[in-house]
Amino acid sequence: MQNTRLDTDRIRAARRLIDPAFLNTPLYRCEALEPALGCAVSIKLETANPVRSFKARGTEVVASLLADSGRRAAVCASSGNLGQALAWSGRARGLDVTVVSSRFATAAKLDRIRALDARLELVDGDHELARERAADIARADGIRLVEDSLDIETCEGAATIGLELVDTEPKFDTVLVALGGGALATGVGHVLKTFAPEVELICVQPLGAPAMAHSWRNRRVITTDSTDTIADGVDGRRPIPAVLDDLLLVADDAVLVQESSIITAMRMLFNQAGLVVEPSAALGIAALLENPTRFAGRHVVTVVCGSNVDVEAYHRWVGTGRIGES
Structure with a gap:
């Protein structure tokens, strides 16, 4: 692999700077999701911490x-x-x-x-x-x-998720990550390409906020005039050139998903996995829903990256009743 801006020794050193509350997050097979998705699905849960996200x-x-x-x-x-x-x-x-x-x-x-x-x-x-x-x-x-994603510390902090993934058994075939500014994708991707290059990294964005995915596909920065998505955590319009350069070295694909699939994925994560997630965190499941034949028979890890939701909006999208009510 060509060199990204990230450094493996610095990533390992970053683990010593991060409060343990944010490290060694749960990774588990979620069999309840699998009949509807047609593949083995494991969740890397980045929401069980004081700020409820990987950031x-x-x-x-x-x-x-x-x-x-x-x-x-x-x-x-x-x-x-x-x-x-x-x-x-x-x-x-x-x-x-x-x-x-x-x-x-x-x-x-x-x-x-x-x-x-x-x-x-x-x-x-x-x-x-x-x-x-x-x-x-x-x-x-x-x-x-x-500056998230531009500042290398944000990417190398996110890359510690990758270290935790490659240290696990059993092994997996694909990792799905939400794609916004790119810190999560480039961080996890750098570690995968260094220690598990056989694992496919697929980045997922909403159709309503496609700038980074379009930039990856065209190998140059492409901006958009506006965004239109409920996934506010990944709704940037202007990709950072240095981050795109890194992403081009580590990502195997960048896919776009519809808003309806994001909502369905959020509902599935609530009903089948007992997880309340924000729209950005459901992008991986949305990608599985939209292309089941691509992932059939594979073992896929999706990084569930955040659970900071507006209760009223979540209720409208998922239709669960008010969170916290019995």
């Missing part, structure tokens, strides 16, 4: 290195999960954290950012406008701008 694996590395260097503040743009993770990691190390988000982001995610003592600034636009505002704050205040 803290990266922010733990960022915050640890910042604190060690004596820097006391950071800012990021986030639709919710990165902001929560940076707020949690920063609070634990005495860092002042500012999060810039769209005021149209999921309310439950914004509330959690506030609850973690971060300063929250809202913009009247999408995630790309939030990224621009976060960069302005970083320049004006002279503080660290944390």
Whole structure:
């Protein structure tokens, strides 16, 4: 494999910087899903932690290195999960954290950012406008701008998931990951291509937010003017060139799925697996639903990457009744 920006020794070192609450997450065969999907399905569950997503694996590395260097503040743009993770990691190390988000982001995610003592600034636009505002704050205040996927710490933190996967038995044929900015895909992909190159890595995006998948297919950055998906965790419009370069080296495919499949996958994960997941975390199952013949007879791992949902929206999508009611 050609060299990505990631380094295996740094990935191993990252494990020592990450709070154990975010490491060695459950990986288990979910047989209840298999009759409808036609293949063996294992779940790598990244939601059973204090911020209910994989993002803290990266922010733990960022915050640890910042604190060690004596820097006391950071800012990021986030639709919710990165902001929560940076707020949690920063609070634990005495860092002042500012999060810039769209005021149209999921309310439950914004509330959690506030609850973690971060300063929250809202913009009247999408995630790309939030990224621009976060960069302005970083320049004006002279503080660290944390850019998910561009900052190598976020990718190498996510890559620790890959280390946990390749250390397991039995072995598997395919790993499905949600594709947004690319930290999860490039991190896990780097480890797979280094230690288990026979395993296929497939990245999944919604049809309504296809910029990174189109960029991967065309081997050049392709932007979109807008997005239209319930999967707010992966709805970026402007891929980062350096991240795309890494993705081209480690991904075997990038597929797009329909909104109806995402909702069906969320419902299946609730009914058959007992998991409440956000739309981005259901993308892997959605891909299995849309192309069952491709995966027939294979052992597939899907990374369930987040469970920060708006209760009312989740109820509309999945039709389960209100979460928490008996």
